[in-house]
Structures are given as structure tokens and as C-alpha cells.
Amino acid sequence: MNKGHLLYFLLLALFAFSCSNTKFLPEGELLYTGATVKVEGNEISNKEKKALKTALKDILRPKPNSSILGLRPKLYIYNLAGTPKKEKGWRYWLKTKVGEAPVLFSKVDLEYSKSVLQNFSENSGYFNTKTSADSTRHGKKATAEYVVKPGRQYxxxxxxxxxxxxxxxxxxxxxxxxxxxxxxxxxxxxxxxxxxxxxxxxxxxxxxxxxxxxxxxxxxxxxxxxxxxxxxxxxxxxxxxxxxTPFKINKIIVYPNYTIGSDSIRPDYNAIKKYNDFTIIDPENLFKSRVFDRTLYFKKEDLYNRTNHNLSLNRLVNLGTFKFVKNQFKPSDTLGNYLDAYYYLTPLPKKSLRLEVLAKTNSANYTGTELNVNWSNRNTFRGAELLTISAFGGVEVQVSGQNNGFNVYRVGTEANLIWPRVVAPFKVNSPSGFVPKTKATLGYEFQNRTKLYSLQTFKGSFGYLWKENERKEHLLNITEITYASPQNVTPLYQEQIAANPSLGKVIEKQLIFGPTYSYTYTNTLEKRKKNTFYYKGSLDLAGNIAGLALGANISKGDTIKLFNVPFSQFVKIENDFRHYLKLGPDSQLASRIIVGAGFAYGNSNEMPFIKQFFIGGTNSLRAFRARSIGPGTYDGTATTSSFLADQSGDVKLEFNTEYRAKIYGLVKGALFLDAGNIWLLKENTEKPGAKFSKNFMNELAVGAGAGLRFDFSFLILRTDLAFPIRKPYLPDGQRWVLDQINFGNSSWRKENLVFNLAIGYPF
Structure with missing residues (x-):
């Protein structure tokens, strides 16, 4: 079939596809395909006309069937499904969930729509507006036309x-x-x-x-x-x-064990407790009284205000202890211009067991599944504390890439205890509706990398989490401890270490402890904004106080060990900034910049491997295999091992931008561009070109590609196909490879095309 015949066939198919929708219409009915609105006259400017036209068209009802390139596939599916015999099954789902019933022209009321446009115009200050309405028929389809002639705006x-x-x-x-x-x-x-x-x-x-x-x-x-x-x-x-009349607060009564549906409350007067300005009716003594003193904002004699009203409710909900929170204000029986505040709280079950099965991907191009068993004890010590003990196990495999066959198996356990207050020798008052929290964590993980090695990791932390508001969040860990110890290192991995000594860093014993801090700002939940932002900055200070106190100086051979393991001493800073530009109802431009650096000193000659930076993979530079780029101009792809080495660095710079748009239904598309690299701060004879220098911009890797996102509401399945357009490990002057792109060449595709399968958006 030549190109002319193919084009003719496609046009014929599109015409048949379009016409097939009208043959299912009831007798005498027309398919409504939309409306046009014209704003005419010389009383207002062209800018005003354009804005008014957009607003008027948006309020017209009904809306026609959704279409793409002039076609109405949802309507076609509705017709194709026919009449299901039962209100269940495949055909019923196809017709009601995927399909879309025809919008009939008989449902369009031209006079009513004309009056709607007239009223909107006058309500917008165009008091002397004239409107008219008409319709046009095209075969079995019909459109509506409206003409609006506004007067000068008041x-x-x-x-x-x-x-x-x-x-x-x-x-x-x-x-x-x-x-x-x-x-x-x-x-x-x-x-x-x-x-x-x-x-x-x-x-x-x-x-x-x-x-x-x-x-x-x-x-x-x-x-x-x-x-x-x-x-x-x-x-x-x-x-x-x-x-x-302005009202003040009189009594504040709390029922911490209220049952929904109770017709009336008959308090046990022996169970009534007075605590500061509160009256707490808790016959079973479930909660300590101070919980409510920290949570409720109102005090006796306070002037009522909506802010404290809402903040109190938000705090009660954010405790995570109550299933239902109900609040009521009643006029005081004894005082005029006073309100009594009542809080009716229904607790969640104190103990619960939850089983989770997760699908996951990570930055190393591994895809897998994980099973979690979580046991929770709410209100552990009667202060709304939450104790969670979890056990997990999972397997990760690499769908594509050199690590195919080197599966990762993980098992472990973790215990978390969260206090809904700051556990400290000082008092902290937060003016937000979010309760400040103290969190303690203990965890253990055993990871087995098939054919290579096993790794045991012990973790512990103690710190504080608090929110200024729904946009700003702080996390301060007073101490965070990580101890990693290798086991079962195979001869295969030992051979690779002999050929590439940097691989030995992966299985070194690690002891890392010190404070960490992170700050997060985001307004991305504000869907109406055209520009939204996300920022996360983190600071990691490991071994600094211990190193200074013990006088550690590795350059002089003064290495200090704890538990027979040298502890790490470094400073690490990382910044992640994201910007989302809304281009339309179903399209946006998403961009991200990551800048980070880590500096080892005192007791350490270099950053511990697990704290270094990596680049490349499904959530990073998608045109390059995971952790294969850098550092600098070093060619990690030249490694002759049968599996991919983990290239790491002390400095990271990454930029990503992605155009996202809805294609049809649950399918969304993306075009993206990624750039970045990592570097070392010190020379490494095993990795020439790895050191960070003033020429770092000339050492960036760049990749581009396209992808599909399938939004199933409960998860987003992402597929990306990418290819490099700049390779930093090539000689200077030859790094741009745009002129070498050849999709028709199988050798080029095998060497350059990278397919990524992941869950969720990359950023």
C-alpha cells in the first residue's frame, strides 16, 4: 500500500468512526456538538471581549461529549457496549465507567442559556447587554450559536x-x-x-x-x-x-469517649475531672488531662474566634487517636453573651494490625514488591502516643540493565514511638493546627544482593517534627545513628574489587551518628494557582562534636574508633527545588533543580558511600542507566564487570524539566529533558576527571525522551523511553551526540535507548 492509499484509508476510517456515533441516536434526536459565543460591539475593548467570551462559554450547559481530534471515543465505547443485561460485569463497566452517553440537542434550552449569558454579563457590570441565540443543524448533529452585545461596563x-x-x-x-x-x-x-x-x-x-x-x-x-x-x-x-453581640467562652467540656449516635449524655459525676479551664468527663480514664490542655486553644474568658475554633479541631484530628471529632457551642445557662464549648471525641481502636502489599521502584532501576505487617498501639501511655512496630520483606529485580539477575532481597523490622508534644526540658508552643511531635525510631534491615554480598544495617533516631502551617514543615533529629556491616562477600565481588577498588567502599563497615535537619515548603496542593512550588533543604552533620572533642585528624593518622569501627565525620547539604507551571486544565510544565555537596574531614578522608550522591536512573537522568554517570568526565561505562558499578560523588547538580499533558482518559503523556552530573572534591587516581572544577558546566550529561503515565488513581504506572544527547565521558568537543541520533539503526538503539518502568512521577 503506497502513501496515498494509506492516507485515503485513514481518512475513510476516521470518517466512519465519527459517523458511527450518530446512527445510535433515538429517532428524531440530534447529537449536540457544542456552542459558539460571539461578543460584538464597540463599547468594550478587545481584551475585555476576549475575557468575557471565555467566561461566558465556560458557564454554558450542557457540555458536549468529550472529543479528541474531532472524534468522540467515549461516546463510541458507550454505543459499542450496547445494553447490558445486568448492572455489573464487563459490558456494564465499559458503558458506565469508560463510555459517555450522548448529549442530545433536545436537552439544550436556547432561551434559558441566553438568559444565563444575559444575567452573567449584567452581574459583571455590563448593564445594557443584548443577547440572541440560534442553532445550526449538520445532518444528525447540531450546534448552538450565541451573540452577546455588551454595553460599557459600570x-x-x-x-x-x-x-x-x-x-x-x-x-x-x-x-x-x-x-x-x-x-x-x-x-x-x-x-x-x-x-x-x-x-x-x-x-x-x-x-x-x-x-x-x-x-x-x-x-x-x-x-x-x-x-x-x-x-x-x-x-x-x-x-x-x-x-x-460578641461572645466569650465560659465552660469547656470534653467527652473523650463519646459514642456516635448517642441520644443524650448522662455524665457519671464521679468521673468528672477539672483541669485548668477544662471539664473532662472520662469514666474509663482513657486519657491524661494534659492532652487536651495542649490541644485545645480556647481558655475561659477568651473572646470567641473562628481561628482558634478551627485550630482546636485540626489538632484533635491530627493527634491520630480519634475516629470522629465533633464540636458544639451552646449559649451559657448562667451568663449572658457567653458560650459553652463541647467536644465529643470518638477514639479509634487502641490496637490494630495492618497488612500492606506494595509495588515499588527505586533510583537504581529496580522494580519489586514488598510485604509489610504493621502493629499499632494508639494512646500507648494515655497521652495520645502512637507506637508502631512493623516487619517487612521484599524482593527487587532489575527489569532492564546490566544488573539483571542480581536480585535484591530485604527483610527487617522497625519500631516507632511518636509523642504528640515536644519531649524536652523546655516548652514549645506552636501557633498552627498541627501538633508538634517527638519521634523515636529503632530499626534493623538485612539486605542480600544475590551473587555479591549481604549487608546488615542498624538504625536509630530521636527528634522532632513540627509544622508551621500546611505548607511549611520542619524535621530535626537530635541524633541519627546508622551502623552498617557486610557479610557473605562472594568471590565474584572480591574479583571486581581487585579490578575496581572503589567497589570496596560499598561493603565497608559504617558508623554514622549526628544531628540532621530538613525544611520543606510546598503549595502544590493549591490546584487553582498557576505557579506552585516545592522546596526541601537538608543538613546532615555527622560526628562533628565527637570529632572535635576527641581531636580526630585522619591526615595525621589520628583515626578514632568506636566499637572497633572508625566513625564518619562530615557535613552534607542538599537542596531540592521544584516548580510547576499550569498551562491548562490538563497540562503543566514541571521542573526540578537539585544542588548538593558533602565534605568529609576530621575522622574521615572521604564521605561514607551510603551518604554520597548518585545520578542516573528512573527518577533522575532517565537517558542513562542508574548510577552510571560520573563522577565528572570519568567513564563508568568502561567497567568490565558483569554488573553495573555504583558511581558516587561528593557534589551533585541536576536539572529536569518535563511537559505533562492528558492524552485521553487515564493516559497522560510527557516530553522531558534531564541534565546533571556528580563530582568528587578530591583527586582520585582511580577515577581521572572526577574532581569538581570551574569547568563543571562543560561536564554535564544531557538526555531527552518521552513517556506515558497511566493514572489508575490508586497508583500511577510510568513508562519512559529516553536517549542521551550529551555524554560527559567523551573527549571535549565530541560530547554532544545529537548528530549521531539514528532511530532506524539497531546498533544505535541498543546502545542508547533506555526504557524505564516506574511507579509514580519522577518529581
């Missing part, structure tokens, strides 16, 4: 707040400074509604518990000037007296 001349001296009017007037209604802005009914909500939120901070936005009105005076309005903010005359 602008705000002045905003007036209440001037009388009543308590409620004074409170409303005090919110004026941050008003959403600004002079010279266009009139907008939506802005007025938001302004009422804003004023109500500010009043809630001043004790006006019973106030609500409906007690406010904004009068519009359009006679003041040509195409201008005055807005007058008023409290309605019919506002009840209780809504105009």
Missing part, C-alpha cells in the same frame, strides 16, 4: 461602610481596609458576594458567633455618574440582636 466610584456607632457597625467598618471592593474596579455581583463572606469571616474573629453573610446587604446606586456606581455596605435592619 465601574465602582466609591464604597461606603456603616458610619453609626453601634457595636456591629463599628466592627463591620473596621474590616474596610482589606475590602475586595475597590475604587475603579468593574462592578461584579460575585465580588459583592465574596465581600460579604469576607466581612463575616472577620467578624467571626471578633466574637460574633451568630452572625452570617445574609445579615449584610450592599446597595448599588447607579445614578451617581456616567457608567459609575456607589456601593453602600449595610447591616440589615432585621438582623437578630444575638448576631450583633
Amino acid at each position: 465601574k465602582i466610584r466609591e464604597v461606603k461602610f456603616p458610619t453609626d456607632s453601634t457595636v456591629i457597625s463599628s466592627a463591620v467598618r473596621n474590616t474596610e481596609r482589606r475590602s475586595l471592593l475597590k475604587k475603579d474596579n468593574g462592578y461584579s455581583l460575585d465580588a459583592i458576594k465574596l465581600e460579604r463572606i469576607r466581612i463575616d469571616a472577620r467578624l467571626k474573629e471578633k466574637g460574633f458567633f451568630y452572625f452570617n453573610p445574609d445579615y449584610l446587604k450592599v446597595q448599588v446606586d447607579s445614578t451617581v455618574a456616567d457608567h459609575q456606581v456607589d456601593l453602600i455596605v449595610k447591616v440589615k435592619d432585621e438582623t437578630p440582636k444575638v448576631a450583633e
Whole structure:
């Protein structure tokens, strides 16, 4: 078949695919394929026309069937599925979950839609708008056409707040400074509604518990000037007296063992405990009273405010001990203008057992599965503490790459104890809705790398975790201890060490201890923002105090050992910055920069292997095998071993950018570019070209590629196909290899194309 015949066949197939959707329509019905909106007239600028057109088209209903390149595959699947006999099974799932019912033109109400466009335009300040509606039929399809002719927009001349001296009017007037209604802005009914909500939120901070936005009105005076309005903010005359009164807190009553569905609560008066300003009714004595003193923000005589109201609820939820948290405020029986606060808390089961089966990938291109058994004890010492003991086992294999066959088996256990407070000789108050936590961890892992070696690792840490708010998080480990010891080193691995001595670092005994700190900032959960960010900075200080106290100086041969193992002494800093630019509803540009450096001194001549930097692999430079690049211009690919050596460095620079877009349904696509490398801070005769220098930008590896992401909601399966466009280990002047790209050449594909299979996004 020649190219002309092939093109003709494709066009014919596309036409048949498109037409097949209309033959299933009920008799006399037309398929609605969408609407056009034209904004005409000379009263407003082209910029205003464009913005108004976009807003008007967005509010039109119904929406037509989703389409791609003019085709409607979801509708085709709906028709193809036919009529299922039962409300279950493959055909029912295909029709209801994958398919999409036809949007019929009979469901389109032109007059109603015209009135919707008219109202929206007038509510946006275009008071003298004229609209018209029509439709066009094309065979068994129909479209709607709307023409909108807006008048000149009315602008705000002045905003007036209440001037009388009543308590409620004074409170409303005090919110004026941050008003959403600004002079010279266009009139907008939506802005007025938001302004009422804003004023109500500010009043809630001043004790006006019973106030609500409906007690406010904004009068519009359009006679003041040509195409201008005055807005007058008023409290309605019919506002009840209780809504105009600020309230204070009186009693605070806590029920820590409340059962949902209870018709009434009859407290056991022998079980009532008084603690500071709280009344705690806990017949079973489940919790220590101080838990609630640290969690609840309100105190007796406090002026009610919505911030403390929400912070208290957030803290109770974040304790992780309660299944349900219910709060109620009631007028005091004994005092006027006072509220009694009630907290009804339903605990989670104290002990639980959870079994998890995980699918996972890592930076070394290994894919595998893991089984976790977790036992939890909530409220371990009656202070809402959480004790978790877990056991795990897993296997990892490399789907593609030189490590194929060198499987990794892991088993281990870990115990974590979390206190919902800062366990320290000093008191810490956090103004956020997140409870500061203290965490202690003990763990053991046995890892067996088939045919190579085994590694035992013991870990322990003690530190603090706290959040300033939902965006900022801190983790400070006062001490973090890692002890690694090799076992069962095979003759094969010993042979490779003889040929490549740097491999010996992998199985050296390691003793690392010292404080660590990390800070994380993210606003990526704010989906409406066009630009969102993620930043994580970490600092690792190992053996510094011990090294200084003991006078360790390896350059003079003064190596200090603990438990017959030299402890590591170094400083390591790493920064991970990510930016997400929203390009549309289903597309974005994601970028990441990683900069890190580690410096060994005192008791160490070089950084411990497990603390060094690596680059390459499924979540890094995807055009290169895991940990195969660097350091510097050193050619790690020249290693003659039957498995891939782990190239490591003291300095890391990495940049990634990726365009992500929805293709269809659960399938998303990506185009990406990765660049970076690692370097050593000191010369290494075994790795020429590895030292960091001023020419580091000329030593970057660069790769590009494309991929698919299958979003199954419970996991994202990612496939990437990448190839290098710059190889740092080639001679200077020959590192760019763009001119050598040849997808039709099997030798080039075998040497350069890298397929990555992973779970989740790379960043």
C-alpha cells in the first residue's frame, strides 16, 4: 500500500468512526456538538471581549461529549457496549465507567442559556447587554450559536461602610481596609458576594458567633455618574440582636469517649475531672488531662474566634487517636453573651494490625514488591502516643540493565514511638493546627544482593517534627545513628574489587551518628494557582562534636574508633527545588533543580558511600542507566564487570524539566529533558576527571525522551523511553551526540535507548 492509499484509508476510517456515533441516536434526536459565543460591539475593548467570551462559554450547559481530534471515543465505547443485561460485569463497566452517553440537542434550552449569558454579563457590570441565540443543524448533529452585545461596563466610584456607632457597625467598618471592593474596579455581583463572606469571616474573629453573610446587604446606586456606581455596605435592619453581640467562652467540656449516635449524655459525676479551664468527663480514664490542655486553644474568658475554633479541631484530628471529632457551642445557662464549648471525641481502636502489599521502584532501576505487617498501639501511655512496630520483606529485580539477575532481597523490622508534644526540658508552643511531635525510631534491615554480598544495617533516631502551617514543615533529629556491616562477600565481588577498588567502599563497615535537619515548603496542593512550588533543604552533620572533642585528624593518622569501627565525620547539604507551571486544565510544565555537596574531614578522608550522591536512573537522568554517570568526565561505562558499578560523588547538580499533558482518559503523556552530573572534591587516581572544577558546566550529561503515565488513581504506572544527547565521558568537543541520533539503526538503539518502568512521577 503506497502513501496515498494509506492516507485515503485513514481518512475513510476516521470518517466512519465519527459517523458511527450518530446512527445510535433515538429517532428524531440530534447529537449536540457544542456552542459558539460571539461578543460584538464597540463599547468594550478587545481584551475585555476576549475575557468575557471565555467566561461566558465556560458557564454554558450542557457540555458536549468529550472529543479528541474531532472524534468522540467515549461516546463510541458507550454505543459499542450496547445494553447490558445486568448492572455489573464487563459490558456494564465499559458503558458506565469508560463510555459517555450522548448529549442530545433536545436537552439544550436556547432561551434559558441566553438568559444565563444575559444575567452573567449584567452581574459583571455590563448593564445594557443584548443577547440572541440560534442553532445550526449538520445532518444528525447540531450546534448552538450565541451573540452577546455588551454595553460599557459600570465601574465602582466609591464604597461606603456603616458610619453609626453601634457595636456591629463599628466592627463591620473596621474590616474596610482589606475590602475586595475597590475604587475603579468593574462592578461584579460575585465580588459583592465574596465581600460579604469576607466581612463575616472577620467578624467571626471578633466574637460574633451568630452572625452570617445574609445579615449584610450592599446597595448599588447607579445614578451617581456616567457608567459609575456607589456601593453602600449595610447591616440589615432585621438582623437578630444575638448576631450583633460578641461572645466569650465560659465552660469547656470534653467527652473523650463519646459514642456516635448517642441520644443524650448522662455524665457519671464521679468521673468528672477539672483541669485548668477544662471539664473532662472520662469514666474509663482513657486519657491524661494534659492532652487536651495542649490541644485545645480556647481558655475561659477568651473572646470567641473562628481561628482558634478551627485550630482546636485540626489538632484533635491530627493527634491520630480519634475516629470522629465533633464540636458544639451552646449559649451559657448562667451568663449572658457567653458560650459553652463541647467536644465529643470518638477514639479509634487502641490496637490494630495492618497488612500492606506494595509495588515499588527505586533510583537504581529496580522494580519489586514488598510485604509489610504493621502493629499499632494508639494512646500507648494515655497521652495520645502512637507506637508502631512493623516487619517487612521484599524482593527487587532489575527489569532492564546490566544488573539483571542480581536480585535484591530485604527483610527487617522497625519500631516507632511518636509523642504528640515536644519531649524536652523546655516548652514549645506552636501557633498552627498541627501538633508538634517527638519521634523515636529503632530499626534493623538485612539486605542480600544475590551473587555479591549481604549487608546488615542498624538504625536509630530521636527528634522532632513540627509544622508551621500546611505548607511549611520542619524535621530535626537530635541524633541519627546508622551502623552498617557486610557479610557473605562472594568471590565474584572480591574479583571486581581487585579490578575496581572503589567497589570496596560499598561493603565497608559504617558508623554514622549526628544531628540532621530538613525544611520543606510546598503549595502544590493549591490546584487553582498557576505557579506552585516545592522546596526541601537538608543538613546532615555527622560526628562533628565527637570529632572535635576527641581531636580526630585522619591526615595525621589520628583515626578514632568506636566499637572497633572508625566513625564518619562530615557535613552534607542538599537542596531540592521544584516548580510547576499550569498551562491548562490538563497540562503543566514541571521542573526540578537539585544542588548538593558533602565534605568529609576530621575522622574521615572521604564521605561514607551510603551518604554520597548518585545520578542516573528512573527518577533522575532517565537517558542513562542508574548510577552510571560520573563522577565528572570519568567513564563508568568502561567497567568490565558483569554488573553495573555504583558511581558516587561528593557534589551533585541536576536539572529536569518535563511537559505533562492528558492524552485521553487515564493516559497522560510527557516530553522531558534531564541534565546533571556528580563530582568528587578530591583527586582520585582511580577515577581521572572526577574532581569538581570551574569547568563543571562543560561536564554535564544531557538526555531527552518521552513517556506515558497511566493514572489508575490508586497508583500511577510510568513508562519512559529516553536517549542521551550529551555524554560527559567523551573527549571535549565530541560530547554532544545529537548528530549521531539514528532511530532506524539497531546498533544505535541498543546502545542508547533506555526504557524505564516506574511507579509514580519522577518529581
